[in-house]
Amino acid sequence: MSLEKLKSILPVPNLAISSDNSSNWSEVENKLGVVLPSDYKDFITLYGSGIIGNFIMIYSPFTENENMNFFIQQNLNKDAYLTLKVSFPEDYPYEVFPTNGGILPWGRTENGDTLNWIVDTNQGDWAILIDDGSGDYFEYKGSMTGFLHDVLSESIVCPIFPNDFPDKNSKNTFVGLKD
Template identity: 50%
Template sequence: MSLERLKTILPVPEKIYGSGDISQWKEAEKELGSKFPADYKEFISTYGTGGVCGFLWIYSPFSDNENLNFFIRSKEENDAYIISKQKFPDDFPHSLFPVEGGLLPWGVTDNGDVLNWITSNNPEEWSVLVYDGGTGESYEY
């Protein structure tokens, strides 16, 4: 779905927080060690930090809220994944970013679903893997 189409469904807020400017995006990508997907950057630049309908929460590298900060939350999600993988390796088969094909968390739902990118050398080709917080199953998009 294009951002223009999304705007017809999800209006842009009047006040936008934590959207980042060009220099902030460069710093965030330097810290990450990779570029972010362009559609993610466009979404954060347009909508800023926050949630969608109080259910879907997309992490932003520019959020002052530690519960929504990309770098804080992705580290916490990765730490939890590592523990789960040690206990249940068959249920958690992926590696973590920066390994090729590794997971990189970018959001969460109120149901506890974790939204991850499956990374590659080209961020424009990253797919999405959702770990269902209720069942432990995963779904790739």
């Protein structure tokens, strides 16, 4: 349902870059060791990997672009977060995936904020956690596509994002990023 709402305000590109059909998702999930939220898989299949409103970048497991590859970015984020957690445990209270309840990145912003799921293997819908990298967080109790819809439609304000996002001129654009 959230994807349909998102599609109503974020036009689907004519050609999705670094998307794939459902047959390869089982390979991705086997490699990861967890079933990913269906709205994320549907989003990647429809939109591919790219950037929303010149600000929010969505990772895809099917791109060769290192900056947008889901697996590469997961490992980089995990290493960075765990390093900071050792030095500043009060500012980095979350566990990381594959720990149940740990964070797993699905995107980032142009400002360097990390967009994560809080993985809950006991339920299919995972909460969203935005991490600004300095110990400030914003949690959204809903799906990735619900979060994107609510931010772009200005139903919610993510205090971590800059005041000028979404930009009135580019909030409803999705640009696929090539490999």
